[in-house]
Amino acid sequence: MTRDGKIRVMLVDNHQMVLDGLRAVLETYDEIEVVAASSTARAALELAPSVRPDIVLMDINMPHLNGIDCIERMKRQVPSARILMLSMHDSREYISTSIMRGASGYILKDVSTAEIVTAIQTVAQGGTYFSSGVSEALLDGGEKKARNLSARENDVLVMVADGNSNREIAARLNISEATVETHRKNIKRKLGIATTAGLTRYAIENQLHLSDQ
DSSP: OOTTOOEEEEEEOSOHHHHHHHHHHHTTSTTEEEEEEESSHHHHHHHHHHHOOSEEEEOSOOSSSOHHHHHHHHHHHOTTOEEEEEESOOOHHHHHHHHHHTOSEEEETTSOHHHHHHHHHHHHTTOOEEOHHHHHHHHOOSHHHHTTSOHHHHHHHHHHHTTOOHHHHHHHHTOOHHHHHHHHHHHHHHHTOOSHHHHHHHHHHTTOOOOOO
16 A cells, blocks of 8 residues: 555556546545556556556456456566455356465456445455355356257257267267267356366266256
8 A cells, every 4th residue: 555545556447448437436535546557458557567556456358368367477576465356256166266376356347336445455465355146156056047048059058068079969869060069058048157177077067967858
């Protein structure tokens, strides 16, 4: 913090309107000082050592280097900085990976300004903060989301988890590879999981099996 007790905040988001909006709002709070704003994670890494932020409020989806991959690098650059993720995604995979990488909090972009400030204050004092939607995603064991998958999507997910390629899945289910790829995209969208590794982990954790064909 600065000598006058203000929390030094760095903003990282590739949308300029978001950066401008956050800066304008946060600077209305006497206890917060926005010391820098960057539109890329790489630029933020270069800038951080000179501005020494207490809190890095960072988006996930950014070009070249995403926010999650930036967490460990940022903490190496400024070990005292605490990372607070600000994202539109409530994916369990994104949230848990952010935590494992060293983030101290995760809040959704649709929360109120007051909640963002509360999150900044909480994390700056050494605590952790997760907005309500994030907490629900962490507590959700996945069963509710799994029910949203069709029987065919369930089968594709199980086969993906077993290590089958699109070609192998297509042959087994007697569908085209393009259809398999469409199912994979729909599964990722419904479950909020971006990677094949994440899908595999999800299927194992939820003990999914092939449906009766």
